[in-house]
Amino acid sequence: MQQASETTPPLRARTFTCMGTVISLTVPTDAHKAPQAVADELDAATAVVERLFTELDSIFSLYRPDSEASQLVRGELALPEASAEMRARYEEAAEWRILTEGAFTPERPDGALDLSGIVKGHAIREAGKSLMALGLANWCLNAGGDVLVSGSPNPGIDVPWRAGIVDPADRRTLLAGFPLRGAALGSPPQSLSPAGLAPLGEKTADGGTRAALATSGSAERGDHIWSVTAGAAEFRQVSIAAADVVTADVLATAIVAGGVPMLNRATAMWDIEALAVRANGELLATGGFRR
Amino acid sequence: MASAGILLVGWQSGVHVADTRSAASAAATGNQDSGTGTTGSSGAASSESAASSGTTGNSGTTGSSGTTDASGASGAAGAAAKAGGTYDGDLVQTRFGTVQVQITVKSGQITDVTALKLTDAEGRSVQISNYAAPILRSEVLQAQSGDVQTVGGATVTSDAYLTSLQAALDAASL
Numbered sequence: 020m021q022q023a024s025e026t027t028p029p030l031r032a033r034t035f036t037c038m039g040t041v042i043s044l045t046v047p048t049d050a051h052k053a054p055q056a057v058a059d060e061l062d063a064a065t066a067v068v069e070r071l072f073t074e075l076d077s078i079f080s081l082y083r084p085d086s087e088a089s090q091l092v093r094g095e096l097a098l099p100e101a102s103a104e105m106r107a108r109y110e111e112a113a114e115w116r117i118l119t120e121g122a123f124t125p126e127r128p129d130g131a132l133d134l135s136g137i138v139k140g141h142a143i144r145e146a147g148k149s150l151m152a153l154g155l156a157n158w159c160l161n162a163g164g165d166v167l168v169s170g171s172p173n174p175g176i177d178v179p180w181r182a183g184i185v186d187p188a189d190r191r192t193l194l195a196g197f198p199l200r201g202a203a204l205g206s207p208p209q210s211l212s213p214a215g216l217a218p219l220g221e222k223t224a225d226g227g228t229r230a231a232l233a234t235s236g237s238a239e240r241g242d243h244i245w246s247v248t249a250g251a252a253e254f255r256q257v258s259i260a261a262a263d264v265v266t267a268d269v270l271a272t273a274i275v276a277g278g279v280p281m282l283n284r285a286t287a288m289w290d291i292e293a294l295a296v297r298a299n300g301e302l303l304a305t306g307g308f309r310r
Numbered sequence: 311m312a313s314a315g316i317l318l319v320g321w322q323s324g325v326h327v328a329d330t331r332s333a334a335s336a337a338a339t340g341n342q343d344s345g346t347g348t349t350g351s352s353g354a355a356s357s358e359s360a361a362s363s364g365t366t367g368n369s370g371t372t373g374s375s376g377t378t379d380a381s382g383a384s385g386a387a388g389a390a391a392k393a394g395g396t397y398d399g400d401l402v403q404t405r406f407g408t409v410q411v412q413i414t415v416k417s418g419q420i421t422d423v424t425a426l427k428l429t430d431a432e433g434r435s436v437q438i439s440n441y442a443a444p445i446l447r448s449e450v451l452q453a454q455s456g457d458v459q460t461v462g463g464a465t466v467t468s469d470a471y472l473t474s475l476q477a478a479l480d481a482a483s484l
Contacts, residue, residue, distance in 0.1 A: 030459060032483035041471040043480045045459060139465075161476060164463040172459045183453040185463035185475065193461070193475070196453025236464025256464055286440045293442045294450065302450065303442040310451045 028173060031057055033065040037072040038139055039082065040163030044068055044150075047157050047172050064153055068146040068160065075145075078104055079138040092131045105134075112137045115269045120284070122277030123269050140233065140268035143167045147264070159199075165233040167264045169201035182232050187256040187296055195294055195308060197260055201230045229292065229307070233267035234258040235275045237298075253278035253298060259285070260292040260307065267291065279303075394418075455479075 032045040044065050048057050080086045087105055090096040098109060112125035112134055127133045139162055147167050150158055157170030159180050168180040179198035186194040237252035257274045261267040270285045274295065277284075282303065286293055292307030399411040414422040455461075461476040471477050 030483040032480045034480050036468045039467055040465055041468050041477070043460070043476060045480070045483060159460050161460045161462075163465040163471075164461070164476070165465070166460050166462050168460075180460060181453065181458045183455060183458035183461045183475065185461060187464065190463065190470075191475065193453045193455060193458070194447070195450040196458060197451060197462075199460075232462045234462045234464050258462060282442050286442050291440075295442060302445045302447060304445040304450055305440050305442050308450050309445065310449060 028175075030172060031061050033061055035065065035069045035072075037069065038076050038080070038142070038163070042068065042072060042163070043159075043161040045159040045161070045172075046155065047174060049174075060155070064150055064155055064158070067149050067153065071146050071149060072142050072162075075104075075138055075142045078102065079108070079134055081133065081135065088132070088134065092133075098132070108134050108137055108141060111141070111265075115273075118288075119269070119273040119277065119281065122273035122281045136272050137265065137269060139163065139165060140265040143231075143264045143268075165231075165264060165268055166199065167231045168199045169230065171200075184232075184234060184258050184294065187236060188300060194296070194302075195258075195304075197229070197232060197258075197292070197294075197308065199229055199232055199260070201228075228262045229260040230262055231264035231267045232258060232260045233264060233271045235268075235271035237275050252276075254282075254295050255298050255300075256296040257282070258294045261289065 028048050028050065030045050030047055032043055034041050034043045036042075044061065046057070046061055046064075048054065052060075076086075077083065078086060079088045081088055081092065083089060087096065087102060091098065091101060091105070098106065101109075109125060109132070112123070115123045115137070116125065123136060125132060125134050125136070143160055143162050143165060144167070146160055147169065150160070151169065155169070157172070157174050159166065159168045159172070164185070166180075166182050168182075171177045172180050179200045182197050182199050183193035184195045184197065186192045234256060236256045237254060252275060254275050257271045259267040259271040259274070261270070266289060270289060270291060270293075274282045274285055274293070282293060282295055285291060286305055292305045293303070294305075294308045295303040297303070394415050394417065396412055396414045399413070402409045411423055413420050455475050455478070459479065461474065461479065463474075466474055466476075
């Protein structure tokens with residue numbers, strides 16, 4: 020770690036606010052480019068990502084009375100008549116409900132449609148595709164604590180991006196670290212398939228790719244988690260590293276809702292690493308989180 | 311044996327928390343007709359435990375499998391403890407392949423857990439290593455805020471972001 024920090028070139032970051040949180044885009048400076056060129060490229064990339072997030076938020080935000088999602092909740096619009104984007108996300112969320120045996124659900128307890136649990140992950144995924152299409156190979160995108168990376172913070176020596184995970188008991192300190200590697204390094208730009216099937220960060224032949232890290236908590240606003248079993252949540256915080264950000268985000272949410280059975284199901288069925296903080300502060304972790 | 315060891319970890323922690331899938335699966339197979347009744351629980355709805363049970367034991371077979379119900383698991387363990395002997399677990403489909411374990415019970419204690427089947431799609435033996443096990447804070451990958459380029463955590467509001475570690479990192483890279 021010390022070695023990496025000594026040799027890592029300065030990073031450049033841009034931020035914007037959307038979906039009730041802050042999105043950060045970070046890239047390494049390129050020794051072969053003028054600083055102003057790096058800054059201009061980053062500004063342009065940030066603008067693309069911000070437009071994408073803003074568009075999705077205008078469709079899915081339940082905090083915006085004029086959004087399509089709000090119209091659905093009020094019953095002014097039926098799902099079959101909804102936009103293709105809305106129906107695609109509902110379909111994706113419904114598939115995850117089956118895969119997680121109901122621990123992840125696109126509906127609130129009162130039955131109202133709520134796709135908040137998948138929209139941010141979807142936005143990060145789509146932003147990642149856009150960044151690849153722009154030709155950016157090395158970047159780190161952090162949306163309110165959920166992370167997707169490509170390449171390296173130091174492309175010269177190809178070290179992984181190092182992510183810290185906040186301690187839920189003291190948000191000024193880090194509970195753990197985790198190295199994130201993008202599978203996209205050196206690969207051609209991904210297609211901009213609206214179905215979200217482009218394999219950004221998909222598992223490589225060695226199965227070791229972890230481009231995404233998502234964390235869900237049981238006491239945070241905006242996580243839209245309801246415990247499957249009544250009573251206090253078993254986990255205070257769950258972090259999942261996976262090849263793709265939607266899988267990481269959905270499973271982290273599902274495990275907070277579904278507890279240890281869902282955690283064991285997730286680690287058995289998906290190629291992920293997990294770090295879970297119990298309500299009493301004890302940790303459960305897969306091998307990838309061990310030092 | 312490393313694989314079986316990891317499964318054993320799953321078993322042991324399952325006894326404590328009584329809701330571990332591997333523990334429940336193994337425990338259910340010990341649910342012989344020992345006179346204490348059966349659990350009656352079934353994991354048939356679970357795709358993970360939907361495999362055929364095909365269990366053999368000292369005194370018969372059992373059809374129950376893969377329960378995640380805490381009382382069911384501990385109840386089955388009690389039945390197994392009275393019966394003694396060796397018990398084959400159900401075939402369980404995981405992303406690592408088909409898994410089947412055998413437990414040996416003597417005088418009410420589990421004395422051994424052996425992996426009977428542990429193969430990937432190509433039929434090779436594989437190691438199961440992805441169980442989330444209890445771990446001390448000192449054992450996880452460590453990180454200091456100076457060592458990381460990004461910070462993960464449960465969603466922070468844009469207000470909370472202002473005082474977050476991520477904000478500090480971003481400010482340092484403007």
